[in-house]
Amino acid sequence: MSMNYAFGFSLFLLVLVGLNIYFFYTLNTKAIKPSTFNVPSLKLDLTTSVFKDIYEYLNYLPSQYRVKNQKFIPIQKNLLSSFHTNSTTDSKRIWEEAETWSSEESLFPHKNGASGQILRAIQSSQIALVDNAPKGTQLKLLLVLEGNKKLYFKPKRYQLEHVINGNIYAGFDRHNSEVFAYYLAMVLNYKWIPPSTIRRIHIDKDIIPSATLGLRKTMIKNESGSLCIYGKCLYCKMNETICPDKNGEIEGAAILYLNKQFRTHKSPWRRSYTHKKMEWEIDNDFCKKVSGSLSTKRLLNLIDVAIFDFLIQNGDRHRYEVYKDQIVLLDNGKGLGNPLVDELDILAPLYQCCIVSSSTWQNLELLSGGSLSETIKLLSAFQGSKLATEDHYKAVERRLMKIYATVQYCIGKYGSAKVFKNGEY
Numbered sequence: 268m269s270m271n272y273a274f275g276f277s278l279f280l281l282v283l284v285g286l287n288i289y290f291f292y293t294l295n296t297k298a299i300k301p302s303t304f305n306v307p308s309l310k311l312d313l314t315t316s317v318f319k320d321i322y323e324y325l326n327y328l329p330s331q332y333r334v335k336n337q338k339f340i341p342i343q344k345n346l347l348s349s350f351h352t353n354s355t356t357d358s359k360r361i362w363e364e365a366e367t368w369s370s371e372e373s374l375f376p377h378k379n380g381a382s383g384q385i386l387r388a389i390q391s392s393q394i395a396l397v398d399n400a401p402k403g404t405q406l407k408l409l410l411v412l413e414g415n416k417k418l419y420f421k422p423k424r425y426q427l428e429h430v431i432n433g434n435i436y437a438g439f440d441r442h443n444s445e446v447f448a449y450y451l452a453m454v455l456n457y458k459w460i461p462p463s464t465i466r467r468i469h470i471d472k473d474i475i476p477s478a479t480l481g482l483r484k485t486m487i488k489n490e491s492g493s494l495c496i497y498g499k500c501l502y503c504k505m506n507e508t509i510c511p512d513k514n515g516e517i518e519g520a521a522i523l524y525l526n527k528q529f530r531t532h533k534s535p536w537r538r539s540y541t542h543k544k545m546e547w548e549i550d551n552d553f554c555k556k557v558s559g560s561l562s563t564k565r566l567l568n569l570i571d572v573a574i575f576d577f578l579i580q581n582g583d584r585h586r587y588e589v590y591k592d593q594i595v596l597l598d599n600g601k602g603l604g605n606p607l608v609d610e611l612d613i614l615a616p617l618y619q620c621c622i623v624s625s626s627t628w629q630n631l632e633l634l635s636g637g638s639l640s641e642t643i644k645l646l647s648a649f650q651g652s653k654l655a656t657e658d659h660y661k662a663v664e665r666r667l668m669k670i671y672a673t674v675q676y677c678i679g680k681y682g683s684a685k686v687f688k689n690g691e692y
C-alpha cells in the first residue's frame with residue numbers, strides 16, 4: 268500500500284519536473300520569438316541553474332530596456348563633441364596636454380574635442396622609428412612618433428566578417444576589437460583605457476626607412492616578392508606573416524603606449540587554458556572567498572571589467588594592470604570573435620558577487636534600445652573607420668540585455684539595497 272503510494276507520488280513529482288522543463292522551454296521560445304536569444308543547451312553543472320534563472324529574467328525584462336532612454340541624448344551630444352574635431356590639429360599641443368594630464372577620473376583629457384585630437388594625432392603623426400614589440404604572445408610593432416610619443420601597432424589579421432570558432436580565447440588578436448573596445452569604454456564612461464584608432468602604414472614609406480635592425484631581421488619576402496613581417500613574440504611564426512595590401516599598406520590598431528608604472532595582478536576569474544576547471548567555475552560561492560582578500564572598490568572594478576569584456580566577449584583577461592588604484596583596460600584584442608556566441612560565464616564576477624556600482628548601473632541604463640551601438644558607430648565615423656559588422660553590433664545589444672537580466676536576477680535574489688553600491692566603502 269505505502270509502496271504504491273510512494274510510487275504514485277514519485278510519478279507525480281516526475282511529471283511535475285517534466286512540466287516545469289516543458290514550460291521553461293516554451294516560455295523561452297515564446298518570449299524570445301521577436302529577438303534572437305539562444306538559450307544555451309542545459310549542461311548539468313553548478314552554473315546551469317544560475318544561467319537558467321538569468322534567462323528567465325531576460326524573458327521578462329521590463330520594456331524600458333528595449334527602448335532608448337531619453338536621458339542619454341545630452342550625454343551623447345557631449346561624447347560626440349569630444350570626438351569631433353574639424354581643426355587641423357596641432358599634434359604638439361595635444362601631446363603636451365596629454366603628457367601633463369593628471370586626473371583621478373581619466374587617463375587622458377577628453378573634453379572639448381580632446382579625444383578626437385588625440386586620435387587624429389595617433390593617426391597622422393610622422394613615424395620616426397619602427398621596431399618589434401616583443402613582449403606578449405602576439406605580433407605587434409612599436410612605433411615611435413616624432414616628438415617621442417610611442418604607439419603599439421597591432422596589425423590586422425582578419426577581415427571584419429571573419430568568424431572565430433573554437434574556444435573563447437582562440438585565434439589571433441583582432442585589431443578592430445582593440446579600437447572598438449576604446450570607443451565602448453568611452454561610451455560606458457569608463458575612462459581608464461589608452462586611446463586607440465585604426466591606422467594604415469606604408470611598407471616602403473613608413474616602415475622600411477625607419478625600421479630597426481631587429482625588425483628588418485624579422486621580415487621576409489614572400490613568394491611573390493612582397494616584403495612581409497613575421498615579427499618577434501611568443502607565438503610568432505615565420506609562416507604567419509603580415510603582408511602589405513595591394514596599395515603597399517598594412518592596416519592595424521594604433522594604441523597609445525602608456526609610459527606609466529602599472530601593478531599587475533592575476534584575475535581571480537581567470538581561465539585555466541586547459542580542460543581543468545578553475546575554482547570559480549565549480550563554486551558559485553567563489554565570490555565570498557575573493558571578497559576576503561580584495562577591497563570592495565577593486566571587486567566593483569573587476570565587475571565593471573567583466574561587464575565590458577562580456578559585451579565584446581573577451582574571455583582572455585587572465586591578469587590586469589592597475590594605475591592610481593584603477594584597473595586599466597589594456598589588451599582588448601580578443602573581443603569580437605564570434606557574433607553568434609555569448610559566453611555568459613564572462614559575467615561570473617557579476618552573478619557570483621551580485622553587486623555593481625550604482626554609477627555603472629546608471630550608465631548602463633542610459634544605453635538601452637540601441638544607443639550603445641549607435642554611439643560607437645557615430646564616434647568611430649569621425650576617424651573614418653568601420654570597426655565591426657552589423658552582426659557584431661547586434662550581438663553587443665543582445666549582450667547588454669543579458670547584463671540587464673543578470674542585474675535583475677541579482678535584485679530578485681538579494682534586493683536592490685544589497686546589489687547597488689555607492690562609493691561609500
Ligand SMILES: *[C@@H]1O[C@H](CO)[C@@H](O)[C@H](O)[C@H]1NC(C)=O
Nearest residue numbers: 502503504505506507508509
Ligand atoms: C605555421 O607552421 C606551424 C608549425 O610550425 C603550424 O602549426 C601552423 O598551422 C602554420 N600556420 C599556417 C598559417 O600555415
Ligand SMILES: *[C@@H]1O[C@H](CO)[C@@H](O)[C@H](O)[C@H]1NC(C)=O
Nearest residue numbers: 489490491492493510511512
Ligand atoms: C605576397 O604578398 C602580397 C602582398 O600582400 C600578396 O598579394 C601575395 O598574395 C603574397 N603571395 C604569397 C604567395 O603569399
